[in-house]
Amino acid sequence: MQLPVSPGRYRHVSILLALLGVISGATWLPAQEDAQRQAARVRISLPIAGSSDVAIQQSIERALQALPSVEPRPVLVLELRPGRGESADDSQFERCLALARFLTSTEMSRVRTVAYLPESVTGHAVLLPLACEQIIMAPDAQLGDAGIKEKSISGTMLKAYEEIAGFRNSLPQAIAVAMLDRQAQVFRVNDRQFVSGEQYEAMKKAGEVAKSEKIVSAGELAIFTGRDLRLKYQLISHLAESQQQLAQQLEVPDVDLQLDYSLERDWKATQVQLSGAITHNQVQQVMRMIQSEVASKVNLVLLEIDSPGGDPVAVESLMNFLLKQPDEVRTVALVKGVAASNAAIVPFACDEIVVATDATLGGPGGYQYSEQGTVDVRNFLIQVGENKERRWSAWAAMVDPQLEVANYRHKQSGLTALFCQEELKQQIAPEMWEETEVITTPGQPLQLTGGQAFDLRLADAIAADATDVARRYGVSGEISQPVRTWAHQLIDALAHPGLAWFFLFVGISALIMEMQAPGIGIFGFMAAICFGFYFWSQFLSGTAGWLEVLLFIGGIGFVAIEIFVLPGFGIFGLGGGAMILASIVLASQTFIWPQTDYQLAQVPYSLANIFIVMGAILASLMFAKHIVPHVPYLRETMLHPPDEDAAEEQHRREMIVDLSHLVGETGVAQSQLVPGGKAKFGRELVNVTCETGFAPRGAELIAIAARGNYLLVKPK
Template sequence: MRKLALLQQVLPGSPRLFSILLALFGAIGFVSLLHAQDDEPRQAARVRISLPIAGSSDVAIQQSIERALQALPDVEPRPVLILELRPGRGGSADDSQFERCLALARFLTSTEMSRVRTVAYLPESVTGHAVLLPLACEQIIMAPDAQLGDAGIKEKSISETMRKAYEEIAGFRNSLPQAIAVAMLDRQEQVFRVNDRQFVSGEKYEELKKAGEVGKSEKIVSAGELAIFTGRDLRLKYQLISHLAESQQQLAQQLEVPDVDLQLDYSLERDWKATQVKLSGAITHNHVQQLMRMIQSEVAHQANLVLIEIDSPGGDPVAVESLMNYLMKQPDEVRTVALVKGKAASNAAIIPFACDEIVVSTDAILGGAGGYQYTEQGTVDVRNFLIQVGEKKQRRWSAWAAMVDPQLEVANYRHKQSGLTALFCQEELQDQIAPELWEQTAVITVPGQPLELTGGQAFDLRLADAIAADATDVARRYGVSGEISQPVRTWAHQLIDALAHPALAWFFLFIGISALIMEMQAPGIGIFGFMSAVCFGFYFWSQFLSGTAGWLEVLLFVGGVGCVAIEIFVLPGFGIFGLGGGAMILASVVLASQTFIWPQTDYQMAQVPYSLANIFIVMAAIAVSLMFAKHIVPHVPYLRDSMLQPPDEEAAEEQHRREMIVDLTHLVGQTGIAQSQLVPGGKAKFGRELVNVTCETGFAPRGAEVIAVEARGNYLLVKPK
């Protein structure tokens, strides 16, 4: 006002000139105000629509859209409402019902929806009558390979009501030409592209042709087929849709809205039953297995909101990756929320990245040095893993990778056109559409140190979705009416943890091997066989429940014991069955103690000595059992009756006398031909006599010449010639 008064004093005799200048300054101010408003990102909301639309699902979808409308302000420019159409798990868009889809399409074209700009986002193919929903939106954005069409794929005949409905919805929005919309429904329709930009039916094409208005034409839909197009063709070939987007980030960038606004609002989507589990302390394989068992148990009891409270310095990278994979494989009806109240350091910081939502307290610590440090190759592996997780969860991965990679530089970038901000490393930046449009504003990492952020900083940088003090605050956001259940560790969980303890597992392994060796020296099946079965049962059961053993290890062990038994009782000697069976037993024991077959990472290499310790235990058990059987068992009153004892001198003489009934001494010194492999036992032919022989050297191939060295009852001891 003072400046205007001063201007009026300077131009006292020119009121008309003053009025003109005043109007000019007002116009400039109004334009500046518009530009200031344009600098502010447009507000947006996203509603996910699971296909097919059948039963009463259209009512639930309409209610979700109405709740989103209530959350969006009534301002200019109009907020954006994104309807993400995606086939549900186990469902097909083809099965959508016409009446339900038409009711929803008419709602989308109603006056109530005029205060927002509706955008249909198709990350996957949409077919069947669900096609009506994109037609009812003002704008269509698709993934390049997603398809739109085949609306009448389940219809045996097309009624006039259906045709009129498709013409009505397509004509209201003009997102796609009416001719194409009807051709998606009716196989009898043809569509021609006339003069590059006009799309008409076959009937209209003939009219234009007769009128001489066709300069250039192309048939894009033939009679007898339903129209269906990929996003790539609709955008690049026909210029019928506005944009292509393969991820939530690209979608936000194309629409010039903050990607944080595109987070789904689940607060009133369904009745939530919440459960809370805690991941605290150093992360170990057993700890993670226990956590996953508790989550599985709660989900089996109808829990659909899993709150994972994390307060950990990190730990076993294999266990961390296993937990993240497990969280990502949860069914669609189960939502996982990571809550960081204390400190999630090292690789514990990346676990929230695999959850559906990330919530932090203001003073929480995310990232920084902790209980595990990756090697150079380890950082490459974890970065590749985070890229895969980011693609599935539609999140940017750079900042999360920097929490475990101290050498990765991450900076804050601002989009020159939209004003949106995002965190990128150079690798992720180059993967963006038009990376040259992003300008760096500030580097958030410190060279040589893993990225460490407070909860407040993580929220400001849009790494976290919300701020909450505790699990109750999180549950309140979802409208949880009941109490939050917390799984209780029962005696069964405690027993599993005790059995999986390395010391107890080694004890069972030692006793099991010792008892097995003792049983092989005893007639029939006795106490040692029972002890061996019990010990090995506990050993493999504990390893199976702790997640390190599976059916492969059990089958290897049983097969190995069977091969050794064949070698001892069927094919005496020490040949292929004995060697192979022993190797199978050792392999089963080693594999049952680790989560990998062959070490590939630094952490797995560190676990190899622990795995090899099982082999030494097996060897020690064999040695101890043999010593025990030879020197102790014969003097124990009960046990000596359960073992096979060597014959005394008188019994040995009687056995020798009985064996001498068959006299083969006349063949000693003669040369024969082995009629089978001698390993070491088998048969050989001396002249016309076929006798049992045992090879002195342990092996001789079939057809080899052998010399009889000594006659031993009813068989000969031979050696290769």
Template structure:
């Protein structure tokens, strides 16, 4: 590195210039000494079988090429995890031994090998941690049961385990044999010495056993949790249950622990774009396209974001969707231009974050959270951070202008990280972190360029476009782009609010007219079609589900029962009508009861559906009364009022049942009158209708007049 001296300094005496240069050089050396050691991480999927050891060795060799040959030695972390659809127990001895011998070869001596076990490792895969210089485990992860799939243990296996364990001595050879051989016994002698049964007897005879403990008995395989190996036996160096803790324990930058995914599999990539204001419709379209691509065996999803933000519910839905994708599908967020407001937090839910140097991440945008909203989104980001093993403070500051975030430096390791006060206190030994600079401005959301985000380790990589990202993953084929077919366009049209309201209006009109017609006719068919399209469009928009559909169907059924089965208009009619209205309102929103400021803003739009329903009812009644009777075909589909002569004939026929002798008499209601029901006058049980609209069962009633085959009554 070349030191630059300002031109004005040339007038200083030469000795002063020498002093300035010396101080600058010393500062540079000090800065270099403070630089954390470099590291790389390679993930090894278990079981190790077939030719997987060759691919793993190639991955390790490629990682070695990327690490410098310098002091202090770089760290190579081998992360062992059970893969999908396989068990670590099925690892083959020969393949594991070949890898273990490679890890103990001279070629590997220029790096410090660390085995990281976030999950349990059993079977012959145990050989790999034994071949590393250092073992770090999650507290509840287990290591052992090496010979669990072997019917008998050969001498070759015993010698191999002794050789590998003895070379590194990460775990004592006696414990390694205890993991392999069910017949082996392991003792802890004088707290720090671990021996097998034969060595224990020799030490005992020699009088060198002051304190002893049998930790593995004959007939069982040795298996230990990370907590026991660290806290009880002091055999492993550290415990870590996250990538951040691992980086802190090893005193390496956590950005160095990003995996080289180009070595993992053959990638089939697709690119989708999230541009403009974020709406629920927009997000639903994007999710449908991604689901379609994943169904076509795509395993790398690139999401290019250029948005000022928008609907917070849609943003949260998209983030949850990205986190629920299958484990074999990797998501990469690319910000080329701008991701402002809550659009900036969408990359936080992706597996990798890539930015262009001049991109803008965060800052003021299309949506501003209320005080309660910022609390809710912060809690949500904390949950996402736990799942993605990322620090959340800076991302929360992009949508919360009141949150103060500062850059901190670890006093021992020299690592740097961004924390707010809350997240700082969650760290191991927070007192070891010292604040260097505040990165937020009071009253303003955090805004960073892509270069700043990368320097602060919020972004994982710098890339100009999707082609650069594909190159990082070694994508051999073209990046596909989901094509919007006529089916997608039809779905978008159906999901448009205006068209949804049209279907709702026509559906209500047709339903009311169908109730005035005999049997099931054209209006019933039209109503079913319209309501089917309405709920389908709302379902595609992500606002309706089976709850709304069941409420609507149940409501219509209750109203039909009230009209055709039970006389009057009582609990079934009122309840059914309320269910229909509730289903229509809920189908237009993503929440049941508003709790956030954004949801409160959406309530008027949801209630607008009720006005559409009322308008449809009024329009249908006017249509049925004033227009249908004059239309030649339609007038035959509805029940028409009788002319004067026909009405007189019907009245005469109804008078065949003469109830006029009961007028003025007192009876007892045999059922609840709402307003129709049954009543008993003396020994006669007749149909009655209450003129006040309601009378309870058992009430005394007086017959006012006879109306054909029923009486008009009132409470006494």
């Protein structure tokens, strides 16, 4: 669709006009949007120990260099968050104090420092929020317990906390000390004052206390939730649960709060291609390549996308895989060409989205969701948006032609954002947002150029190729590209449906042939090899696991029991056959029971495996009957029915034992009959088979017929 000139293009025009103004000597005032307060965000991983304070200070200094010295002062957000599997409690006092003094230095005065606590901060890391001008917390995040790991509190520590808290006054000194010292008390006096126990007693004697409340008692460390600090005590400025809410509270563009990862570490990059129609096998290949590169210490993954879309299950699998990457691995989606249909939503799961100016994002492509499918994918995108702290409406509109998305402007801050009605209602004070323009066309999925996506703040940056992205991250070495070796090619060949079906057909045929042969021979070996390749290929494709393998082995075992051990009702045979069929069907699909329209469309392909099994059984029976007897070597491996003379001789030998005189007699089972076993009639111990299939040991039996050398019996 064609969009009107976007705000980003006005920015380009403003730069040109400003340059013309300098040349001509004229004065030109930029638009209000360009005069918005600028911001940057630096993430601080806790605990702060070893030399991590030096690295954090260097990151902050680099962020300072990137921010201009203008009015209003730029905002520097320090996001404090415990590292994966680590605790902020282990932060070292000396390291935290050094950082806190740096944050209160003259060098930091040209920016407004904001401590953002999306998670709890405890231990000496508490010094960092105290050293900032403003504190913003998530409602359930906690701040306090600074002395939790200290056995004793020195005077140096107490003075340090008083010094840092007194410099910024972001929290009262009394509360800061109570977070460190268990002996301290804090009183809330006359609603607005927070004083220590000594100060409280002095004010009380002076008659200055009209109303008081003890909020921290001796013997405990002070710790407060963001909700209490804001709503109960009015000690912090705002609450925010996401990057978008944080940007609204600070009145800065949320794109400015994207983390600049080039400040953080040395990057080792790899480039992986996702091109053409998206299939399950292709996604498995991409995930295997990324896993291999990450295992070799790559920490920056560039996923270049040029695709019309495809298999929705594969798309969702890839997005979940990208979401689960370790914290130390950064994923960047690069769209240089076309990312249409559901290929357009893959970048939404990456840490950063980079587009070429003339790239195409969204629009019709290789897959169109049904009505239920659009609901499913929208719910999925909402979850991804919560994980990545991104707005999801525009991305959902790229695969849902009926979803209306508009550009909104915040009445107070002037910030802009894209919302559908559902997401708008989820905002804080949705009435503060006013609609400016609808960017979708009814009945058509949203389609944007790369430049439009960047101007609408759906993309984080513009880049022509992977080299530009690497330069943005300060990658020092070359960008590696996973090479497809013979092992990858073998895996792809084994995962091809046609080859998998061939292994299945040959394996079933060989298994049937083996059941007609004495002992274990060449057909059993062939069956084992074919089934091994079949399940291996499905495992590599991501459709089979241990469940399918165990079902198949268990089914074969039950069928063998039915044939060789417990001939009777057929329960083991029928159950084993059902297990074999279930394992084959499940090994060919990624779901157990179809729930979406795409899964329903895949059911016929899964059922095709059953017809292959049936065909293999018929073919093997025909082969055993009409071909094997005429092949010199193979005919020696098969059991053949006896001719007429041999059958007569066998019958004569069986009739040597005549048990007809016991018919009608009563005997006692000497073993459990399941259904065969031993029974005693008078003094004779004979082989019997129970007509009902089972009789316990000691049961009284009646012989109802003689069958050569055994009796057919039933319980009395």
